[in-house]
Amino acid sequence: MATITQPQQLGAGDRPALIGPVMVLGHEGPQVISLAGGLIKGIDDAPGREHLVGQPSHLALPSFAEPHLHPDRAYVGSPRPPRSLEDAIELGIRPEGYVVETAIERAKRLFSTLAVNGATRARGHVGHLPSHIAPPRWPVMAQVRAELADLIEIELVAFAVEGALNDSEELRRLRRDLAAGSYQLLGGSPNHDSEPRKAVSAIMRLSSETGVDADVHIDETLDPARLLMDFALGEVERYKLEGRVSFSHCCLLSALPEQQTRALARRIAGLGITVNCMPRTNLILHEYGNHSPRRALAPINLLIEEGVHVRLGVDNVDDTFCPFPTADLLEIGYLARLAGHFYDDARLLSSLSDGRSTLRTGESADMTLVKANTLNEALSLRPERVTMRAGVVVAAGKT
Numbered sequence: 001m002a003t004i005t006q007p008q009q010l011g012a013g014d015r016p017a018l019i020g021p022v023m024v025l026g027h028e029g030p031q032v033i034s035l036a037g038g039l040i041k042g043i044d045d046a047p048g049r050e051h052l053v054g055q056p057s058h059l060a061l062p063s064f065a066e067p068h069l070h071p072d073r074a075y076v077g078s079p080r081p082p083r084s085l086e087d088a089i090e091l092g093i094r095p096e097g098y099v100v101e102t103a104i105e106r107a108k109r110l111f112s113t114l115a116v117n118g119a120t121r122a123r124g125h126v127g128h129l130p131s132h133i134a135p136p137r138w139p140v141m142a143q144v145r146a147e148l149a150d151l152i153e154i155e156l157v158a159f160a161v162e163g164a165l166n167d168s169e170e171l172r173r174l175r176r177d178l179a180a181g182s183y184q185l186l187g188g189s190p191n192h193d194s195e196p197r198k199a200v201s202a203i204m205r206l207s208s209e210t211g212v213d214a215d216v217h218i219d220e221t222l223d224p225a226r227l228l229m230d231f232a233l234g235e236v237e238r239y240k241l242e243g244r245v246s247f248s249h250c251c252l253l254s255a256l257p258e259q260q261t262r263a264l265a266r267r268i269a270g271l272g273i274t275v276n277c278m279p280r281t282n283l284i285l286h287e288y289g290n291h292s293p294r295r296a297l298a299p300i301n302l303l304i305e306e307g308v309h310v311r312l313g314v315d316n317v318d319d320t321f322c323p324f325p326t327a328d329l330l331e332i333g334y335l336a337r338l339a340g341h342f343y344d345d346a347r348l349l350s351s352l353s354d355g356r357s358t359l360r361t362g363e364s365a366d367m368t369l370v371k372a373n374t375l376n377e378a379l380s381l382r383p384e385r386v387t388m389r390a391g392v393v394v395a396a397g398k399t
């Protein structure tokens, strides 16, 4: 039998055949994970485990998949914390809100940090309109995506805000970039465009015409008068985009009557739409100055009960929308558990790992070994970890 490797001995580049003993969520007692050809070949009771003293040092989890970042803004800082989403957008427009010279370095820092913290995939929204974010945004992010390809799989979303959708020249450029495969997804933030419904329709039509999936910021607001969800669901139906759309934020679902929310949730589930919830940014962006603040988080448990796939994401990192410099999905899971009463371990893990609630034999060996005994310990202590992609250690340590 090959030598069993202790997780703490693993370093970047290692390709262990057996790892253990470790705890695996959903399995009783210490386990050994066997790996071959980039796959998980087995998860078995650790040999001689009845003689082991104490708990194994590490918990093995599916590696994380970050669904929502803004890499072009990360680490630019802010003169002060935001007072509302609109305030953060205003603050972000100032020249120092986008520092072109450091764009590559900042984006690399962001994605590398996520990898050390256990993510093997990450999705970043990249501004498409030159006046919105300083150029050359797309070539910069493409370079970062290519350079980090062995470390982390990056998906880029063309963040098509007002101007990119209603200006024929811009729209032509966007179509060309989508056809060239420059972006893996198409998005935007229609609630903040001057004609929100027109913007939703334009994104869905473009997605249908180009075959590029959509990930759209929807209802990042608590004002029921600005509800777009109902209309957006109709457009997903109209353009036959079932299973190809994600809606990010959906804060307003937390501020509507329960019956209406459940009815919308059932339609979201029926259309195979994934909802991305970003607790950290939404907790800080909304309800400033309100003595009894609402939490502004999409109703995670209700959505899951109604059959919706929910994902948790970091969103903004040290910019005008959110001042915190950490990029760690365990921190986001902690906030969702705390602020969203998200207590179910398997569901929480699934929301951090694009639907993988535990490790399974036969799957690609994409996993995160966390120095913790329980998920609660991992969420609150956020200790050092080892990140593996297809059986290879790609990052290890603590940020």
Ligand SMILES: [Zn+2]
Binding pocket: 068, 069, 070, 125, 217, 248, 315
């Ligand atoms: Zn966003």
